[in-house]
Every structure is written in C-alpha cells, then in structure tokens.
Amino acid sequence: GGRGMVPVHVCKALEWRPGPGQQEEEEDPTQTSWRNHSASPSSSGLSCREVHNAVSRLAAKILKWMTHQHIDTTAEVHKTMEKRIMMCVLLCKCSLEGALLSLAALDAGATLVPLSWRWTKRECLDAIKAVVPSEASFTVLCDPRCAALARSVAASSSNHVAMRLGKCSGAFECAAVESTGDDGGVVVRLLCRWLSSPRDLEPPREVDYRTDAPLHLLFPAGGGPAAILFTSGTTSRAPKGCGHSHAAFLSQASSKALRVGYRRGDRHLHCAPLHHVSGLCALVTAMASRASSHLFIAEFSGENFAAALESVESAEAAGNVCVLAVPAMLSQLSDQVAASASGRAKRGYPSVRRTLLGGDQVGAGAEAACARLFPRSAVFATYGMTEACSSITIRALGERPPPFPTEEEREMGGRGQYAGTPLPHIEVKVDARESGGGGGGLLRGA
Numbered sequence: 001g002g003r004g005m006v007p008v009h010v011c012k013a014l015e016w017r018p019g020p021g022q023q024e025e026e027e028d029p030t031q032t033s034w035r036n037h038s039a040s041p042s043s044s045g046l047s048c049r050e051v052h053n054a055v056s057r058l059a060a061k062i063l064k065w066m067t068h069q070h071i072d073t074t075a076e077v078h079k080t081m082e083k084r085i086m087m088c089v090l091l092c093k094c095s096l097e098g099a100l101l102s103l104a105a106l107d108a109g110a111t112l113v114p115l116s117w118r119w120t121k122r123e124c125l126d127a128i129k130a131v132v133p134s135e136a137s138f139t140v141l142c143d144p145r146c147a148a149l150a151r152s153v154a155a156s157s158s159n160h161v162a163m164r165l166g167k168c169s170g171a172f173e174c175a176a177v178e179s180t181g182d183d184g185g186v187v188v189r190l191l192c193r194w195l196s197s198p199r200d201l202e203p204p205r206e207v208d209y210r211t212d213a214p215l216h217l218l219f220p221a222g223g224g225p226a227a228i229l230f231t232s233g234t235t236s237r238a239p240k241g242c243g244h245s246h247a248a249f250l251s252q253a254s255s256k257a258l259r260v261g262y263r264r265g266d267r268h269l270h271c272a273p274l275h276h277v278s279g280l281c282a283l284v285t286a287m288a289s290r291a292s293s294h295l296f297i298a299e300f301s302g303e304n305f306a307a308a309l310e311s312v313e314s315a316e317a318a319g320n321v322c323v324l325a326v327p328a329m330l331s332q333l334s335d336q337v338a339a340s341a342s343g344r345a346k347r348g349y350p351s352v353r354r355t356l357l358g359g360d361q362v363g364a365g366a367e368a369a370c371a372r373l374f375p376r377s378a379v380f381a382t383y384g385m386t387e388a389c390s391s392i393t394i395r396a397l398g399e400r401p402p403p404f405p406t407e408e409e410r411e412m413g414g415r416g417q418y419a420g421t422p423l424p425h426i427e428v429k430v431d432a433r434e435s436g437g438g439g440g441g442l443l444r445g446a
Contacts, residue, residue: 009217010226010246011107013287014052034294036096036176037308044178044186045096046209051103054190054209058104058174059216061192061207062088066110066137066169085221086110087138087228089128090275091117091150093298097143097174098274099283100190105141106246109218112227113138113241114275117146124153131228131241139169145298147173151195171195175204219246229277231386242277248389252281253288255423259394260354260380262286267293267315268322269308271300271329278358281390282324291322302332306340309333309349321352323374326359327366334369348375358382358391361417367397383419392428395420 035045046054066086088105090112092098105112113131115124132138140157142150150171157168177189191204220226225243232239256262268286272279286294295312297304312321325333337344352374357366362381370379384391401418422428 008246008250009106009219010249010284010287011055011103011215011217013284013290014048014055014103014215033292034096034099035296037295037297037304037311038178044188046176046188046190049212050209051100052215053211053213054100054207055103055107056213056215057207057209058100058192059107060213062104062108062110062139062141062172063216065172065194066108066139085133085136085224087132087136088112088141089124089132089138089153090114090141091124091146091153092141092143092274093117093145094270094273094279094296094300095143095145095298096176096294096296098298099270099294099296100176101141101143101172101174102274102280102283106226107216107218109216109220111220111224111243114227114229114280116230116273116275117149121149121152121156124149125156127230127239127241128153128157130238137167137169140171142171142173143298144173144175147171147195154195174207227280229280229386230275242387242389244389249281249284250288251425252389252391252423253285255425256281256285256356256391256394257289259423260356261378262289262291262322262354264290265292266320266322266354267291267295267312268324269295269297269312270324271297271305271308272324272326277386277390278324278384286322292320300329302334302336305329305333306336306344309352310342310344313349313351319351319353321349322354322356323352323377324356324358327357327362328360330357330366330369330373333373337373345372348373350374350376352377355379356382356394358384362397370397381420388426391423392426393420393422 033045033048034051067084086109088101088108088110090098090101090105092101092114102112102114113128115127119127128138140150140154150173154168154171171194173193173195175191177191179187179189190207190209192207193204194202226246226249228241228243230239230241262285266286266289268282268291270279270282270286272282274280274283283294295308297308309321353376355370355374355377357370357379358381367379370377379397380394381397382391382394395418399418399420
C-alpha cells in the first residue's frame with residue numbers, strides 16, 4: 001500500500017463475521033466449504049468458521065514452537081515478534097492441509113517459503129540456503145503426503161550448521177483425518193504433530209477448530225515479505241526466490257476478480273500446486289472474492305480432475321464453479337472424458353462458469369477443449385511471472401488485439417502473440433534501451 005495506508009493482511013479475508021451493513025444470514029459460517037477431493041461421495045470438510053479457527057490455532061502452535069515459549073496475549077505476541085525473523089518452509093501437495101498451513105504461517109507473521117514437493121532433499125536445502133538468513137528461525141511445515149521429505153530436510157538442516165541455514169526448529173505436520181462416525185456420517189479430525197527427530201517425539205494431537213479463536217494477523221518483522229516463491233528455473237540453472245508482500249497478493253486478487261468476474265458464492269476447484277505462484281494466488285483470490293467452497297485436488301490426474309468436476313456437478317448447489325488450469329491439465333481431462341462412458345463427452349460440465357488458463361500458450365486445441373468441456377463458461381487466458389506475483393495480463397478467448405496506430409507498431413505487433421491487457425494494478429512499459437533495441441519489457445505493480 002501507499003504511504004500512510006494501514007497494511008491489509010491476506011488472512012483478513014478468513015473472518016466470517018459479517019461486516020458493517022451486512023446481515024448475519026448473508027453468509028452462513030457453518031457451511032461446509034473447504035475439503036479435499038475424495039473418492040468417497042460422503043467426504044466432508046471444514047466450514048469457513050472452522051477454517052478461521054483452525055488457522056488461528058495452528059498459527060499459535062507455530063508461534064509457540066518457533067519461539068520456544070507459550071504466548072497467551074496479543075501484546076505478548078507482538079512484543080516477541082517485533083524483531084524476530086521467522087520463516088516457515090512448506091512442503092505439501094495441493095491439499096486442504098497445505099492451505100491451512102500456508103494461511104497459519106502468514107497469520108503468525110512468518111515469511112512463507114513453499115518448496116516443490118518434486119524436489120530432492122538437496123534441492124530443498126539449496127533453496128533454503130538461498131533465501132533463509134543465517135539469523136532467522138525457521139521450521140518445516142508439511143502435510144502427510146510430504147512428511148518423509150520434510151522430516152529429512154529438517155534433520156539435515158539442524159545437522160549442517162556450516163551451511164548457514166539459520167536455526168531450524170524441526171518439522172510440523174498437519175493432517176485432516178476423515179473417519180466414519182457411529183451415525184454413518186463423516187467426521188473430520190484436524191491433527192498436528194511435531195517431528196523434530198527421526199523418531200516422533202510428540203504424538204498427533206487434535207486441533208480444536210470448533211471453538212472460536214481470533215486470528216493473529218501478524219506481519220513479518222522488519223517489513224519482510226509475506227512469502228518467497230521460487231521461479232520454475234527455466235531461464236536459469238536454479239530456481240530464484242521472489243519475495244511478495246501481503247499487499248501484492250491482495251492487489252493481484254482484486255484485479256483478477258475484477259477482470260475474470262469472480263464473485264461471492266463461487267465454488268473454486270484448486271488443482272494448481274500451492275508452491276507455485278498460480279496456486280497460492282488462486283487461493284488468495286478465491287478467499288478475497290468470498291468463495292463459498294474450496295475443493296482441493298492433492299493428487300492431480302485426469303481421472304481425479306474428472307471425478308472432482310463430477311462431484312461439483314452432482315452437488316445440490318450446481319453452477320458457479322471456477323477452474324484454474326494449464327493446457328496440459330485440459331488435455332488429460334479430455335482424454336479421461338473421451339475414455340469414459342459417463343456421457344460427459346457430449347454434455348461437458350455446465351456448472352463451470354469461469355475458466356482461467358495459464359502456464360503455457362493457449363492454442364486452438366485448448367480453446368476447442370474448453371468449448372467442449374465447459375460449454376457455459378467464460379474462458380480467459382493469462383500471461384504471468386513469479387516475479388510479478390502471478391498474472392500480468394489477461395484476455396478473454398476470442399478477444400482481438402486493439403489496432404496499432406502506426407505502421408512500425410503494426411509490424412512489431414505482428415511478430416508476437418496477443419497476451420491481453422495489463423491488470424488494473426500493473427503498469428507495463430516497453431523500453432528498447434533495456435534490451436539492445438529489442439524492446440525489453442518493464443513492469444511495475446501496486
């Protein structure tokens with residue numbers, strides 16, 4: 001934000017209580033809205049109110065373990081965190097647990113550092129070494145799917161003092177356990193445990209997410225970044241860490257919601273990895289636009305993608321589904337639908353109303369697949385970068401570029417591909433001096 005403005009926290013969007021002028025019934029805080037995709041038709045999840053409480057409780061545990069003391073009051077928290085640099089390294093799939101841990105780290109005032117679950121232990125350690133200051137305290141957060149890698153990374157970090165990795169507190173695992181109750185209903189238990197050595201020193205403990213608890217809404221000490229996200233490494237030998245503030249995520253969210261048309265009550269299908277800028281920004285955007293439902297696909301495949309879409313099609317509140325995907329995901333979905341006997345090859349998924357494609361060039365094949373699979377959806381393509389906190393430009397499929405006023409500009413425009421117009425908070429400038437006359441691009445965001 002600008003000078004004199006009060007900073008806004010990403011987790012502020014989790015608050016379920018109605019704001020000024022709103023009625024309590026406008027948003028039901030007990031509605032089940034956050035869940036992992038499961039093959040079980042009765043799979044349950046957490047309500048927005050329970051997610052709020054879970055994030056607060058998990059943030060308190062992170063603060064306790066990273067500061068090695070129990071903190072009871074907000075004043076004590078602020079005093080303790082005022083000068084302490086805290087970083088939370090995250091290893092997770094695109095899961096409910098990963099989303100809860102991401103938000104808990106942000107709520108606790110730590111800098112979130114998500115790592116790719118596909119990396120080796122050595123690649124993870126190199127990434128930590130590149131971005132974690134030697135004076136910082138950090139812990140490794142994980143969901144159950146990445147617990148083995150997280151424990152190995154934490155143990156290696158603690159033992160390799162010469163690597164100047166800071167002070168590692170150990171690994172903290174979060175799991176949402178689904179079990180069938182006596183009445184046949186599915187009960188979700190949120191568990192956490194501390195994995196500070198090869199042997200579990202602390203058994204799984206249930207997190208109380210049903211009792212209301214206020215969010216901490218702390219910011220990183222010294223004006224540090226809210227999150228450090230790594231590039232794909234396609235233009236360099238190793239991925240580079242890019243720091244982004246809470247304001248950057250929220251500016252991206254508001255601009256994207258305005259351009260694409262996200263609205264209150266939408267149901268978002270999350271399949272982009274949370275360690276990638278697109279996945280984390282998709283989560284923040286859905287929260288900021290007051291989505292009523294979040295469905296996470298932890299293990300992506302064409303089969304799971306189709307099953308998740310089938311589950312939202314059969315839900316009572318059909319419609320209002322929003323999808324973020326890359327063209328390769330659409331290809332897998334198309335193959336799965338074509339091979340099935342469900343009839344979706346003809347009907348598609350009419351509940352999908354907004355589709356955002358990114359990560360690769362959207363060609364004629366992807367456009368045709370969207371028309372078949374999502375017949376009622378408005379489809380958009382985005383061009384973005386990790387350094388820009390996700391999207392820079394967005395265009396509707398079929399949108400034509402504006403006319404070029406001069407012959408020189410027409411000639412230059414004909415050499416490239418139209419990527420759309422910049423988002424409202426983004427400024428783009430072409431400066432030939434920056435690339436030897438080749439027309440380098442300069443970006444600035446709010």
